[in-house]
Amino acid sequence: MIGPLGQTAYRRWARVTTAATATSRPHALATLPGLRDRPTAPRSGSRAWQHVPALDGLRGLAVLGVVLYHAGVSWLPGGLLGVDAFFVLSGFLITGLLLNERRGSGHIDLRRFWTRRARRLLPALLLLLVLVSVQVALTADPASRTRYPKDALAALGYVANWRFAFSHQGYFGAAIPSPLLHLWSLGVEEQFYLLWPLLVALLLLRSGARPGGRVGVLSTLGALASAGWMAALATGLGPAVTTDRLYYGTDTRAAALLVGAAIAGWQARRADSKSFATRRHASRLIAAGGVLGLATTLTIWATTSGQTGWLYRGGFLLVAFAVGAIVAAVSTAPRGLLSRLLSLAPLAALGRISYGVYLYHWPLFLLVDHRRTGLAGTTLLLVRLAATLAVATVSHLALERPVRQGTWRLPLPRLSVPLVAGATVGAILLAATLPATAARPGEDLNADAAQLRQETARRLAQLPAPAAPVRVVGGAQSAVAPVPPVHEPVRTLIVGDSIAFSAAWALTSERTPYQVDLLSDAIIGCGIVPDPYADPNSTSPIPLSECAGWASQWQNLVTRFQPAVSAVFLGRWEITDRFINGRTQHIGEPDFDGRLSALLDEAIRILSARSGKVALIALPCITLPELANGGTAPADAPVREARYNQLLREAAVRHPHLASVVDINAQICPAGQVVSSYHAVPLRQADGMHFDVSSGPALGPLLLEPLRRLAGAPARP
Numbered sequence: 001m002i003g004p005l006g007q008t009a010y011r012r013w014a015r016v017t018t019a020a021t022a023t024s025r026p027h028a029l030a031t032l033p034g035l036r037d038r039p040t041a042p043r044s045g046s047r048a049w050q051h052v053p054a055l056d057g058l059r060g061l062a063v064l065g066v067v068l069y070h071a072g073v074s075w076l077p078g079g080l081l082g083v084d085a086f087f088v089l090s091g092f093l094i095t096g097l098l099l100n101e102r103r104g105s106g107h108i109d110l111r112r113f114w115t116r117r118a119r120r121l122l123p124a125l126l127l128l129l130v131l132v133s134v135q136v137a138l139t140a141d142p143a144s145r146t147r148y149p150k151d152a153l154a155a156l157g158y159v160a161n162w163r164f165a166f167s168h169q170g171y172f173g174a175a176i177p178s179p180l181l182h183l184w185s186l187g188v189e190e191q192f193y194l195l196w197p198l199l200v201a202l203l204l205l206r207s208g209a210r211p212g213g214r215v216g217v218l219s220t221l222g223a224l225a226s227a228g229w230m231a232a233l234a235t236g237l238g239p240a241v242t243t244d245r246l247y248y249g250t251d252t253r254a255a256a257l258l259v260g261a262a263i264a265g266w267q268a269r270r271a272d273s274k275s276f277a278t279r280r281h282a283s284r285l286i287a288a289g290g291v292l293g294l295a296t297t298l299t300i301w302a303t304t305s306g307q308t309g310w311l312y313r314g315g316f317l318l319v320a321f322a323v324g325a326i327v328a329a330v331s332t333a334p335r336g337l338l339s340r341l342l343s344l345a346p347l348a349a350l351g352r353i354s355y356g357v358y359l360y361h362w363p364l365f366l367l368v369d370h371r372r373t374g375l376a377g378t379t380l381l382l383v384r385l386a387a388t389l390a391v392a393t394v395s396h397l398a399l400e401r402p403v404r405q406g407t408w409r410l411p412l413p414r415l416s417v418p419l420v421a422g423a424t425v426g427a428i429l430l431a432a433t434l435p436a437t438a439a440r441p442g443e444d445l446n447a448d449a450a451q452l453r454q455e456t457a458r459r460l461a462q463l464p465a466p467a468a469p470v471r472v473v474g475g476a477q478s479a480v481a482p483v484p485p486v487h488e489p490v491r492t493l494i495v496g497d498s499i500a501f502s503a504a505w506a507l508t509s510e511r512t513p514y515q516v517d518l519l520s521d522a523i524i525g526c527g528i529v530p531d532p533y534a535d536p537n538s539t540s541p542i543p544l545s546e547c548a549g550w551a552s553q554w555q556n557l558v559t560r561f562q563p564a565v566s567a568v569f570l571g572r573w574e575i576t577d578r579f580i581n582g583r584t585q586h587i588g589e590p591d592f593d594g595r596l597s598a599l600l601d602e603a604i605r606i607l608s609a610r611s612g613k614v615a616l617i618a619l620p621c622i623t624l625p626e627l628a629n630g631g632t633a634p635a636d637a638p639v640r641e642a643r644y645n646q647l648l649r650e651a652a653v654r655h656p657h658l659a660s661v662v663d664i665n666a667q668i669c670p671a672g673q674v675v676s677s678y679h680a681v682p683l684r685q686a687d688g689m690h691f692d693v694s695s696g697p698a699l700g701p702l703l704l705e706p707l708r709r710l711a712g713a714p715a716r717p
Helices: 007-014 054-070 079-105 110-139 142-156 160-166 181-204 212-234 243-248 250-271 280-303 309-313 315-332 337-342 345-352 354-367 377-405 413-433 445-462 498-510 550-561 590-607 637-654 696-711
Strands: 490-496 516-520 565-569 578-580 583-585 613-617 659-662
Touching (some): 054 315, 054 337, 054 354, 079 110, 079 250, 079 280, 110 142, 110 354, 110 413, 142 181, 142 413, 160 181, 160 250, 212 243, 212 309, 212 315, 243 250, 280 315, 315 337, 345 354, 490 550, 498 516, 516 696, 565 696, 578 590, 590 637, 613 637, 659 696
Parallel strands (some): 490 516, 490 565, 613 659
16 A cells, blocks of 8 residues: 555546547657557457446455554454555556556656656655654654654655665564554555556557557566565575565565556456457456455455465465456456445445555554553454544545645645655654654664674674684583683673663673673574564564574674673563464473473573573563553463573573572562662663663662672672
């Protein structure tokens, strides 16, 4: 969506003219040789180019699927695939517009085409960005305010999909998602709107009176190539990429758009065929295919999540084919049963305002949450839907339709349009630059983690190679180095996930007072359990494949840095459901606990290979994240946290001379509740999980002092 074209789009491309408009002045590209051939009159079989009300209903069904998915409706895990339905529709309608303009006038006016797209899409987008900028400035956390300008400017430039792909802002289960995360699809569509008409005009329509077949061939080949490229990347046959890159990439998601374009091309080719009108059995097959396509689409939406592996190995193409079958059926038989079903008034009405519904629903959902309203479940869903429909309806009636129809124009457009765009950019930048909203260092985890990784790499590069490295075979220590004397500053290594990173970042200010040489290799989103997540809402911000090398990475750090003590700060991802041996498992089950205990044993052996001690940091209590439906998950998280900490104590018992448990829950989690400060020192961030950048004075005596004692260093006064 997204960029849905609205109900007037297919009315425009349905107007088949038989002569060029004398008063129009085409874009220079439209005057290339072959683009102004003699117009071809439409044949009697061109019913596919008539206005089809059912397409509004299909658009309404698609946006409903996306909205319900974002609302956390459990019975529609694949509702996000409504985006692919919009892609197919956009490819079909855009290509139909181009072919009909070429058929009717003998040329394609690209400047007029792009102007229509801008009038259709930009006004509501500009309004959205201004409104969200105000919301971010007033309500967002500092990390979100720091990230927001880049997200918004990328959305304004229609490259948000690439911004989110390369800034590791995953679409599934981000802890603090961007309020503009849904605009990735507008980027994909707008890039298609820019490039596809050029390709059609320059390469396909240069000669011949019936270009539909050539468009159909190129679109079909392009769709297969895009889906094949995604499958190759997903299976590791190409460059190593993340799931975010596969999901957001224009090249990998273009298949759905090109499927829609192929349908428009082949239907134009059949419309030009004299014998097509007599092939009634073909119409029956297309109608049956549409019913099958609708059944397939709804089944996939109800049974498949966006992280299902087969989607990235051809599944998205199957989804596009299913939606394409619906589009072909309703455009071929606009009075058929399927068309009448999709033309039901509620669906059609929703389809007419679908662009606004898609634009406004996501930031509204983030604003109208359980924390602010106290609502959850069905009640929260109804309130969110009502707010979304109200805003989208007002936007459609007061802004989008008047601008699109030319009944509402800015005075002096050459001056006022740049001023409006400039004001939007100003609002975006102001959201993050107000003094009261400036983020403090350490509150943008991704940026600070990158900085800490650079420091770790620099420190390791400066260290001399060890004289006699210890060999570790199969995770077992095969040689024990003599116990080195403890020198100050005490070499201390911190490994783990984002909680470990936030603690290490806060403790950098305490290195000198506590005489600690601190090195961190904590990786945001990485635990030590290698199995995939069972719940897509619990996904980490990076693929599990990037976490798989933790053992060799830790071994290299120990060999190079030779820490006197290593702190293992894990647990956030260890208490998450995993899919193991064909079924969902979690901590507290004997098989899973045995597997995790073995991994903890391996971690202790690796970190103690240079005779350093190992501190197993108990997982501190955390604030349960709010789900999309206003609930919390997992509901039994405190029980799982307690079980994880028990497994740490059992691991310490199995390695009595190497490992100890450091548990600070009694101090920082009174009565099991997360507190924001400890002895008047800021302690936890707003998410109730990570440590505040200023928490060093509190964590010093709670963490660094026990680590010094474990290493055998004297206590600091």
